[in-house]
Amino acid sequence: MKKLLAIGIFTLISVYGFSQTQKPDSLKDVIEKHEGKLNALDDRVLVNEADLSKLNKIKVSGYIQSQWESYGADLEKSNGYNNTFYIRRARIKFTYEALDGVKFVLQPDFSTGNISLKDAYAVVNIPKLKNWTLWAGQMNRPDYEVEYSSSQREVLERSRVIRTIYPGEREVGVKLEYAGTKIPLKFQLMAMNGNFTGAQAKDVDSQKDIMARLVYSVKLPGAGIGIDFGPNVYYGGNLSKNNKYFKNSDGTLDSLKSVWKYLNKNWVGGEIQIFADVLGGMAIKGEYITGINSSLSSVAATSTMAQMLASPSLYNNFSGYYIYFIKNIGPKNQFVAKYDYYDPNTKLSGDAAGNNIYYKTWTLAWQYYLNDFIRISLNYEMPKNEINASNPTDKKDNTLGVRIQAKF
């Protein structure tokens, strides 16, 4: 016991003695020690910052449109139901800005039973040509209503003429774009496969379709008015591989002389958007398009002459337009009235038009912006069709829609 006590006392004395002989660090040492630690931390922050800046180059955005629709009696007959809930769009857009002036965009759509690729393109600033960019991949066709995002559009669906001539909105090709900063001008020129509906990976013929659009902007800041306007043109064709016969817009039968020749697909248009700051924002937007569209005969290569004559390709002179009136009411509400017209065959009317009848559609809508992310839309679409022997009454095809859109 005595031995243990002696060892304990000895240990305590030695520890005390050791601590007394230890010299405290000088202030300089302490500062140097901490400076070293801070420098190490600084280096780590720099490394983390560099990693974070890489992440900053990726932007993720998207939106979900969930809606309920109620249909008129004729749509109920064809659909089998008069109302439904559904997911209209569910999209995520990934944008990666690899370098200054080099951007990649990928946008899939995940709506129920319809997972599809919407956008997949690269945008590159052309060196030494300020304001010029080159786009390559699958992207929107250069048209105002096509390019105007569904997440921003004030009515639930695009106009009938746009849906018909630009199905799926996208095309595969290359686009050259000039967006002036000093000159308020935008110019787009796109070469594309043509005929793209979202399914085929490659072109179906050798000829590429060309589209061009020019938009000039005028600003009257004193009056709070801005006007964007300009022409657009589409030049393309459909290759008739099996049937040399085609029917003109007026119903007369004609021939290409031989197969493997192109049927024209050409139209011109003009657009205007007027924005005015009148007791809050207001806009009037419109576009008119007219030209000739073609659709290919469905006969097989082995068909007889009689079969070819019975089902020729079609040339249709068409015209269509739309006009929006939009009025913001306070910061959260918006009223919209839209009228659109589409005649798939302007050369024939009445009974001779058969099912190529025109449609005049009124749409009334109300938007409520709950916050930065949520928009609620009430939309009532009232199409009125041409009456003829094939369509003796105005179809009961009005549609009421309520949509909740969540955007991030």
Added chain:
Amino acid sequence: MLVLAVMASLTAYSQEKITVKGSDTMVILAQKWAELYMKTNPSASIQVTGGGSGIGITALINGTTDICNASRPMKQTEIEKLKARYNTLGVEIPCAKDGVTIFLNETNKVSELTLQQLSGIYTGKIRNWKEVGGNDAEIRLYGRENSSGTYTYFHDEVVKADYAANTQSLPGTAAVVNAVKKDVNGIGYGGAAYAVGVKNAKVKKDSNSTAYLPTKESIGKGAYPITRFLYMYLRNRPTGETKKYIDWILSAEGQMVVTEVGYFPVK
């Protein structure tokens, strides 16, 4: 007590609150404006916050601020968002002028730089001070975060390419000035009002041009090569208290504040 409570609530009701958000470069100016205006207009309530021009513009588009301060013009893509949401082009009000100032440490031998040299320095092509007439020492770059209008303006007008990866991004011009003050080999850029305790480099368009410091004279006549406007943006044309406030900012009294803070009057 009840009468007092009613009076207090009525006073609160009669106060029109104006929110101002955006440029960090302008935040000292905007705070000074708000402070002085509220002194002479006690019924007005003005709340000023910074965050950067990009943040301010986003807030304007999202409807969470009445006025956005920006040290760069709005981009076309931002105007398109405003059009889509509010059907207006926005209202742009240039409210002051600034010379983007190049900050150097006071011990730095270099006293002037061309725009091309600045671009070379900030893209990382020029890495040593001796390449621009200084000591044999590595250049340390300080800059702003990418939400800053000054970052964008300097990028678009001077750098014209990607910033060098070793540029240290700092939150606010005051932080940039502070970093350069401590770092003998540092260089930074930012609003003229913040240049305290550092050396301002003269800037010239090219090697044959005259070099200028950002002064009232050089900025007034547009000789300083990196002269810019500072802006206020609104969604709609201003009315009511907001209009009164903006009119005051553009008045001689409001513009005097611009000079006091260290920027330059718009007229």
